[in-house]
Structure formats: structure tokens, C-alpha cells
Amino acid sequence: MESPQAVKQRFEIIGNDPSLNRAIEKSIRVAPTDISVLVTGESGVGKESLPKIIHALSHRKHAKYIAVNCGAIPEGTIDSELFGHEKGAFTGANQARDGYFKEADGGTIFLDEVGELPLTTQVRLLRVLETGEFIKVGSSKVQKSSVRIVAATNVDMIEAIKNNKFREDLYYRLNTVEINLSPLRERRGDIHLLFRKFASDFALKYKMPTIRLTDRAIKALENCRWPGNIRQLKNVTEQISVLETSREVDEDTLNHYLPKSTSLPSVISKEKSSSKGDFSNEREILYKVLFDMKGDLNDLKKLTMELMERDNDEKFKEDNINLIKKVYGESDSKKEFKDETHEEQLEILQFPNQKRNREMDQKIEDPYDYAEDIEEEETLSLQDKEVELIKKSLDRHHGKRKPAADELGISERTLYRKIKQYDL
Numbered sequence: 001m002e003s004p005q006a007v008k009q010r011f012e013i014i015g016n017d018p019s020l021n022r023a024i025e026k027s028i029r030v031a032p033t034d035i036s037v038l039v040t041g042e043s044g045v046g047k048e049s050l051p052k053i054i055h056a057l058s059h060r061k062h063a064k065y066i067a068v069n070c071g072a073i074p075e076g077t078i079d080s081e082l083f084g085h086e087k088g089a090f091t092g093a094n095q096a097r098d099g100y101f102k103e104a105d106g107g108t109i110f111l112d113e114v115g116e117l118p119l120t121t122q123v124r125l126l127r128v129l130e131t132g133e134f135i136k137v138g139s140s141k142v143q144k145s146s147v148r149i150v151a152a153t154n155v156d157m158i159e160a161i162k163n164n165k166f167r168e169d170l171y172y173r174l175n176t177v178e179i180n181l182s183p184l185r186e187r188r189g190d191i192h193l194l195f196r197k198f199a200s201d202f203a204l205k206y207k208m209p210t211i212r213l214t215d216r217a218i219k220a221l222e223n224c225r226w227p228g229n230i231r232q233l234k235n236v237t238e239q240i241s242v243l244e245t246s247r248e249v250d251e252d253t254l255n256h257y258l259p260k261s262t263s264l265p266s267v268i269s270k271e272k273s274s275s276k277g278d279f280s281n282e283r284e285i286l287y288k289v290l291f292d293m294k295g296d297l298n299d300l301k302k303l304t305m306e307l308m309e310r311d312n313d314e315k316f317k318e319d320n321i322n323l324i325k326k327v328y329g330e331s332d333s334k335k336e337f338k339d340e341t342h343e344e345q346l347e348i349l350q351f352p353n354q355k356r357n358r359e360m361d362q363k364i365e366d367p368y369d370y371a372e373d374i375e376e377e378e379t380l381s382l383q384d385k386e387v388e389l390i391k392k393s394l395d396r397h398h399g400k401r402k403p404a405a406d407e408l409g410i411s412e413r414t415l416y417r418k419i420k421q422y423d424l
């Protein structure tokens with residue numbers, strides 16, 4: 001049996017905290033069995049390494065390991081991705097296709113963000129876990145597959161069960177063994193170790209000398225709460241490595257990069273809109289408005305795709321009536337945009353550049369046109385702002401995606417995709 005130290009080296013896992021060692025030891029011990037494992041812990045704590053360890057140390061190591069991000073696959077296609085489909089099963093299914101359960105036969109499937117699975121998929125998953133049997137979408141033929149499941153989640157599954165978002169029977173089936181990874185703030189002794197490893201990796205990557213911290217900066221780094229955990233520490237280390245000219249980083253410099261509990265601008269707030277002269281604040285409001293519109297646009301695209309795929313399925317329309325109303329402009333939230341924000345928006349737009357604003361005033365008749373135009377002309381800066389707003393919101397909610405997504409006015413699924421896309 002491999003030692004935890006050897007496993008850490010092989011998988012480039014840094015840290016000596018007893019909780020990390022326990023999680024690795026547990027992974028090594030369950031690996032040779034076929035037991036289902038649920039890896040739990042906040043976002044960014046390093047959950048993705050454990051299923052890889054379990055697969056690599058199991059008798060399944062020569063078969064496939066497939067990692068599936070359940071939060072990033074649209075609801076309409078997830079069954080087909082996992083279990084495959086027959087030709088003609090739905091519009092666009094021009095060919096039959098095997099799903100991951102067939103592909104990974106004899107191997108391991110890692111279901112990341114398992115709490116995001118739709119209830120209908122949960123039923124299929126329970127069946128395959130209990131009997132090894134599954135049915136392709138659009139087929140009636142039962143197929144068999146021997147797959148070991150390792151799942152991960154950063155949501156409170158008991159809460160999800162209470163809210164009828166997750167099946168209790170599936171939860172107990174998935175977490176025969178639970179392995180928890182503690183948040184970084186509870187592994188203080190590892191923080192500087194991780195920083196040094198990331199600093200040395202980025203020095204190599206960007207061909208620069210390695211940054212190092214003064215003693216006071218090390219203390220500040222260790223006292224930070226790191227709501228985004230190791231992922232956030234890695235990002236901060238990369239930013240400092242690239243942006244700072246001096247290779248010795250003191251506490252003051254470091255503080256510019258550490259996550260703070262900042263708050264989003266209150267877009268709808270009348271008080272804020274009347275504080276004339278604060279350009280940076282108004283610009284933030286404008287970006288937030290654009291961000292919201294971009295979110296609506298994405299919702300619209302998604303909805304159109306799904307409607308096309310589902311051939312105008314009435315049940316689907318009923319289930320998504322709020323979204324349909326929202327993107328076609330009948331909902332309360334749209335009304336709120338018109339009634340409360342429209343005036344403010346025009347006012348803000350007149351601030352920096354009158355000529356451009358007149359063009360914008362005309363375009364704002366159709367907010368989606370407007371969003372598209374801006375996106376083409378200022379893609380980079382909009383993307384930066386989007387990243388900034390997401391970071392702010394996540395900081396504000398201590399890395400919790402649900403309230404952050406609510407605040408940003410996007411779905412949790414979309415937020416999850418953006419976190420992955422921008423490696424936040």
C-alpha cells in the first residue's frame with residue numbers, strides 16, 4: 001500500500017495538516033474496494049485530487065476515469081451524456097451515442113457537484129448504483145456497466161434533501177464512505193507552504209524570480225479567511241507574481257491582493273444614484289446593469305436551444321414559465337428593470353461621453369441589442385468587470401454560490417460555469 005507521503009508527491013498535493021493527511025489515508029484505504037465515496041468540502045479545497053487517487057490505486061486503474069461536472073451540463077442533455085441515447089431519441093439526435101457509464105465500464109466516474117443533478121437523473125443514477133443497470137435515452141433495452149462512483153459536493157446535502165432537491169436514498173447510497181476536506185482557514189500551517197509552491201510554479205511559468213513574503217506578510221497571509229480556499233490562494237499568488245515588480249512582498253503590498261469582505265454596488269438604490277460625481281461607483285452600476293443583461297441574454301440563448309431541442313414541448317414551457325416571461329419581458333423582474341432602473345441607467349450613461357450616450361440612449365430601447373453591441377466593442381473590459389463582480393459577490397458571501405448567484409441575478413449553474421471558466 002502506498003504511503004500518504006508518496007501519494008502526495010505523485011499527485012502534487014502540498015500540505016501536512018492532520019486533516020489533509022487523514023483524507024488522503026482514507027482515500028488510500030477505500031481505493032481497492034468498490035465502495036462509493038462522497039468527497040465533501042467547500043469550493044476550492046482540493047476535492048478533485050481524491051477521486052483521482054482512489055481510481056489510480058484501485059484495480060480499475062487500467063480502465064477509464066471520467067470526471068463529469070454535473071453543474072456544468074445543461075439539464076436537458078445530462079441523461080444523454082451519462083447514459084447515452086438512441087438515434088432519433090430527440091431532435092438533433094442524428095446518431096446513437098454511448099454515454100459515460102458505457103465508456104467507463106470497468107473504471108471510475110467522478111461526479112463533481114453531484115448536488116446539481118436533476119431529480120430525474122438521480123433516479124437513473126440510483127438504479128445504476130444498485131443494479132449496475134441503465135437504459136439509454138429513447139431506448140427500452142437494459143444495459144449493464146460496472147462503474148465505481150466517486151462523487152463530490154460543496155453544498156449541504158442534508159439541506160438539499162430537506163428542500164427536496166436531492167433524494168435521500170441516493171445520498172445514502174453515494175456516501176457509503178464520506179471524506180471531508182477542511183477549509184484552508186482551518187489548515188493555517190499549510191498556507192505559507194502552498195504559497196511557496198505556487199510562487200515557485202508561477203516563477204517557472206512566467207520566467208521570473210520567485211516572489212517571497214516578509215515575516216509580517218506571512219502572518220497576514222495566514223490570518224486571512226480565504227473564502228475561496230486554495231483556488232483563491234493560487235490566484236492571489238499568480239497575480240502578485242505577475243504584477244509586482246519587487247520580488248519581496250511586504251504586508252502593505254500583500255493586503256492589496258487579499259480577499260476583503262466587499263459589497264456589490266446597490267444597483268437599484270436611489271441613494272446611490274443620487275450621489276453625483278462618484279464616477280467609479282456609477283461605472284460599477286453600469287457594469288452591473290450590463291452584467292444582468294448579459295445574464296438575461298444567456299438565459300434567452302439557453303431557452304431557445306432547449307425549446308428547439310424539445311420541439312416546443314408544452315410541459316417544458318410550463319416548467320420554465322418564469323424564465324420565458326423573464327426573457328420575453330413579461331415578468332416582475334423585467335418590470336423592475338424598466339420602472340426603477342431605466343431612468344437611472346440613462347442618467348449614468350450621460351456621464352462620461354455625451355456622443356456615445358446618445359447612441360446608447362437609442363439602443364437602450366432594446367436592451368439585448370445594446371448588450372450585444374457593448375460586448376463586441378468592449379469584450380475585454382466587460383469580462384474583467386464580470387470577473388470582478390463575481391469575485392466581490394463570492395467574497396461577500398464567503399464563497400457560498402447560492403446567495404452569490406442570487407445577488408448577481410444568474411443561476412447557480414451559470415455562476416458555477418463562470419467560476420470554472422475564469423478559474424476563480
Ligand SMILES: Nc1ncnc2c1ncn2[C@@H]1O[C@H](COP(=O)(O)OP(=O)(O)OP(=O)(O)O)[C@@H](O)[C@H]1O
Pocket residue numbers: 012013014015041042043044045046047048049112153154194230231234
Ligand atoms: N493540497 C493542494 N496542493 C496543491 N494544490 C492544490 C491543493 N489543493 C487544491 N489545490 C489546487 O487548488 C485548485 C482548486 O482545487 P480543486 O479544483 O480540486 O477544488 P474543489 O474542492 O474541487 O473545488 P470545487 O468544489 O469548486 O470544484 C486546483 O488548481 C488545485 O490544483
